[in-house]
Amino acid sequence: MSEQAVEQEPDVEDEAYVLGPKAVAAILYAVDIDDAAKLTELMEPLHPADIADLLEQINAFDRSRLIRLYGREFDGEILSELDEAIREDVIAVLTPQVLTQAVRDMDSDDVVDLVEDLEDHQQEAILEALPDADRMAVQQALSYPEFSAGRLMQREVVMAPEHWTVGEAIDYLRSTPEDELPAQFYHIVLVDPRLHPIGNVTLGKLMRSKRETRLIDIQEETFQTIPVLQDESDVAYAFNQYHLISAPVVDDEERLIGVITIDDAMAVLDEEHEEDILRLAGVGEGSLSDRVVETTKQRLPWLAVNLVTAIAASLVIAQFEAAIAQIVALAVLMPIVASMGGNAGTQSLTVAVRAIATKDLTGANVWRVIRREVLVGLINGVIFAVVMGIVGVLWFGSPALGYVIAAAMVINLVVAGLAGTVIPVILERVGIDPALASGAFVTTVTDVVGFFAFLGLAVVVLL
Numbered sequence: 001m002s003e004q005a006v007e008q009e010p011d012v013e014d015e016a017y018v019l020g021p022k023a024v025a026a027i028l029y030a031v032d033i034d035d036a037a038k039l040t041e042l043m044e045p046l047h048p049a050d051i052a053d054l055l056e057q058i059n060a061f062d063r064s065r066l067i068r069l070y071g072r073e074f075d076g077e078i079l080s081e082l083d084e085a086i087r088e089d090v091i092a093v094l095t096p097q098v099l100t101q102a103v104r105d106m107d108s109d110d111v112v113d114l115v116e117d118l119e120d121h122q123q124e125a126i127l128e129a130l131p132d133a134d135r136m137a138v139q140q141a142l143s144y145p146e147f148s149a150g151r152l153m154q155r156e157v158v159m160a161p162e163h164w165t166v167g168e169a170i171d172y173l174r175s176t177p178e179d180e181l182p183a184q185f186y187h188i189v190l191v192d193p194r195l196h197p198i199g200n201v202t203l204g205k206l207m208r209s210k211r212e213t214r215l216i217d218i219q220e221e222t223f224q225t226i227p228v229l230q231d232e233s234d235v236a237y238a239f240n241q242y243h244l245i246s247a248p249v250v251d252d253e254e255r256l257i258g259v260i261t262i263d264d265a266m267a268v269l270d271e272e273h274e275e276d277i278l279r280l281a282g283v284g285e286g287s288l289s290d291r292v293v294e295t296t297k298q299r300l301p302w303l304a305v306n307l308v309t310a311i312a313a314s315l316v317i318a319q320f321e322a323a324i325a326q327i328v329a330l331a332v333l334m335p336i337v338a339s340m341g342g343n344a345g346t347q348s349l350t351v352a353v354r355a356i357a358t359k360d361l362t363g364a365n366v367w368r369v370i371r372r373e374v375l376v377g378l379i380n381g382v383i384f385a386v387v388m389g390i391v392g393v394l395w396f397g398s399p400a401l402g403y404v405i406a407a408a409m410v411i412n413l414v415v416a417g418l419a420g421t422v423i424p425v426i427l428e429r430v431g432i433d434p435a436l437a438s439g440a441f442v443t444t445v446t447d448v449v450g451f452f453a454f455l456g457l458a459v460v461v462l463l
Contacts, residue, residue, distance in 0.1 A: 019046065019050045019053055019054055019057075023042070024054060024057065024058070026042055027039065027042050027043065027054065027066070028058065028062055028066075030042060030069075031062060031065050031066050031069055034069065036069050036070075036071065039066070039069055039070060040070070040073055043070065043073065048075050048077035048078045048080075048081050049081045051075075051078050051081075052078050052081035052082045052083075054066075055067075055078075055082065055086065055090060056082065056083050056086060060089065063086070063089070063090070063093075064093050067090060067093045067094060068093065071098065072097070072098055072101065074094060074098050074101075074102050075102060075105070076101075076102035076103055076104070076105045076106040076110070077105075077106070077110070078102075079091070079102060079103075079106075079114055080106065080110045080113060080114055084117050085294075087114070087117075087118070088118055088119065088122060091118070091122055091125075091126075092122070096125070096129070099125065099126065099129060100129035103126050103129045103130060104129065104130065104131070104134075107154045107156060107182060107183055108134060108137050108138055108141065108154050108155040108156060109141075109152060109153060109154035109155075109260075109264060110154075111126070111130070111134070111138050112138055112141045112142060112151055113151075114126065115127065115138065115142070116142060116146065116151065127139065137155040141153070141155070144228060144229065145229065147231060147232045147233070148228065148229050148230065148231060148232060149226045149227065149228050149229065149230045149231075149232060149235050149249050149260060150228040150229065150249070150258075151232070152232050152235060152260055152264050152265075152268065153226075153228070153249040153257070153258030153259060153260050154182065154258060154259060154260075154261070154264075155257075155258050156181070156182035156185075156259075157182070157189060157248070157256065157258060157259045158173070158181060158182065158185050158187070158188050158189065159188065159189045159190070159191050159195075159197075159256060160172065160188050160189070160190060160191070160201075160215060161190075161191065161192075161193075162190045162191065162192055162198055162199075162215070162216050163214070163216075164214075164215050165211060165212055165213060165214055165215065166206055166209045166210065166211050166212070166213045166214075166215065166218070167211030167212065169188055169201075169206060169215060170206065170211070184261070185203075185246070185259075185261075186202065186203060186245045186246045186261065186262075187200040187201060187202055187203070187220075187245065187246050187259075188200070188201045188203070188206065188215065189248050189256060189259065190215055190216060190219060191256055194255065195255045195256050196250075196254050196255060196256070197225055197248040197250065197254075197256045198216075198219075199216065199219035199220065199223050200219060200220045200223055200246070200248075201215050201218055201219050201220070202220060202245075205218045206218070222242055222243070222244070224238055224242055224244060224247050225247065225248050225249070225250045225254070226238070226247050226248070226249045226250070226260055227249075227250060228249050228250065228251050228252075228257060228258075232268045233268065233272055235247075235260060235265055235268065236265045236266070236268040236269040236272065237358070237359060238265075239260075239262055239265035239266070239269075240265075240266075240269060240358075244262065244265070245261070245262050246259055246260065246261045246262060247259065247260050272357060273357075275435070305440045306440065306443070309440055309443055309444040309447065310447075312444055312447075312448060313338070313444070313447035313448055313451055316447075316448050316451045316452050316455075317334075317451055317455070319455075320455040320456075320458075320459060323455060323458055323459050323462075323463060324455070326463065327401075327458065327462060327463075329392075329395075329396045329398070329401060330454070330455060330458055333388075333392065333401075333405050333454070334450070334451055334454050334455065336388065336405070337405065337408045337409055337412055337450040337451070337453070337454045338412070338446065338447045338450040338451060340384060340409060340412065340413060340450075341412035341413060341415065341416045341446035341447070341449065341450040342416070342442075342443055342446045342447065342450075344377055344380065344412075344413045344416035344417060344420070344446070345416035345417075345419055345420040345442040345443065345445070345446045346420070346439070346442070347420065348373045348376075348377070348416065348417050348419075348420025348421050348442075349419075349420040349421075349423070349424060349438050349439065349442050351373075351420075351421075352369070352373075352420060352421045352424045352425065352434070352438075353424050353434050353435050353438060355369070356424060356425070356428050356434055357435070361425070366421075366425055369421055370418065370421045370422060373417035373418065373420060373421045374414055374417045374418050375417075376417055377413040377414040377415075377416055377417030377418070378410065378413070378414050378417075380413050381409050381410035381411070381412070381413035381414055382410060384409050384413070385405075385406035385407070385409040385410045386406065388402070388405045388406055388409055389402035389403060389405065389406035390402065391405075392404075392405050392406070398462075400461055400462055401458075401462065403461065404454065404457045404458050404461050404462065405454060407453070407457055408450065408453040408454035408457055411449065411453040412446060412449055412450040412453055412454075415445065415446065415449045416442075416445075416446045419441070419442050419445040419446065420438075420442050423438050423441045423442055423445070424438040427441075
């Protein structure tokens with residue numbers, strides 16, 4: 001390395017080694033000067049999730065050069081942490097030898113998550129890298145429906161007969177080769193002779209108990225089995241609701257075929273939350289790594305829906321052209337009524353969609369929640385009606401105009417609370433994702449009602 005190169009090398013000693021700007025600059029500098037040893041030194045302290053973040057932040061050209069220079073140090077866990085939008089590009093750059101080693105180190109559930117969204121030729125490349133037993137396990141998992149427990153589970157399970165003692169279980173774990181056990185596990189699953197799971201024993205209780213203690217005597221009180229075809233969102237709900245750490249997965253005959261651990265269940269829960277947030281904003285399931293064309297396709301339909309709803313609101317306004325022409329103040333104030341209604345509706349909508357997702361909003365309490373949101377809208381409406389009534393009088397010198405906007409504010413905020421709760425409930429009942437479609441409907445209702453109430457009352461009171 002030349003003296004000039006050394007002088008230009010970014011200094012990261014004064015920065016805590018996180019994936020900050022200086023660290024990224026130092027890594028890219030090592031790539032620029034083709035220094036594999038320096039790159040390995042800089043990358044070694046990073047967690048696979050940090051390396052995945054790095055690969056997502058840099059451009060495709062630098063990403064390709066970094067992967068080739070990093071070579072055989074590439075960890076399979078990096079692939080599982082990568083955003084799906086660039087995962088295929090990364091796999092395409094990896095050599096077959098590096099890809100084989102990376103995939104062999106992954107648990108079966110991570111391999112399934114990796115290959116399920118890839119093109120056929122890339123799936124084949126990864127499956128060919130697996131040992132026969134692992135390949136068959138992954139192929140069987142892929143045969144289950146997408147977003148089911150069968151896709152989420154890992155095949156590596158630590159099980160023990162129900163009649164075993166603590167000592168027998170410990171001896172079994174110590175004598176079993178490391179590569180035949182899961183990389184991480186929290187329970188030993190107790191099974192009967194027909195491989196039906198009957199209980200869980202935590203490793204903590206196992207280590208605290210005497211060798212002669214029967215496993216069945218120290219099993220967990222809370223025990224849930226997961227049907228292999230159960231939707232993954234219901235699996236995540238069960239983990240969150242019952243505070244599970246892991247749960248065995250069973251087939252149609254109630255036989256043990258896999259296990260789901262809390263990290264996978266919580267990942268699903270996080271994805272559900274993120275998906276709801278993105279859909280409420282009408283941006284689909286996009287990410288920062290998506291290409292321009294893909295992002296445009298995701299956002300275009302909901303912008304089109306918004307255009308239709310805006311036209312509907314404009315048609316209401318058009319019915320009162322004469323009134324607006326006579327009283328210019330109406331044109332100044334009517335956006336306030338619609339905006340307040342839209343915000344109030346979004347607040348109720350967000351609470352309702354979240355409650356539906358967590359199963360807190362059900363048929364048993366839906367009317368109580370609706371009444372609450374309507375009352376909240378009424379109270380807020382009265383408060384802001386007083387404020388806007390005063391504004392109307394002071395700004396335009398017209399008490400009657402103040403009364404009109406105050407009344408319209410109350411009406412629209414009450415309707416906003418009602419629509420923000422009822423619309424997602426109705427959509428959920430008819431099988432439509434409320435996070436995806438509620439926003440457009442609620443916005444339309446609050447705009448139309450707001451404009452109609454304000455302008456209609458203005459015609460009756462002021463003209």
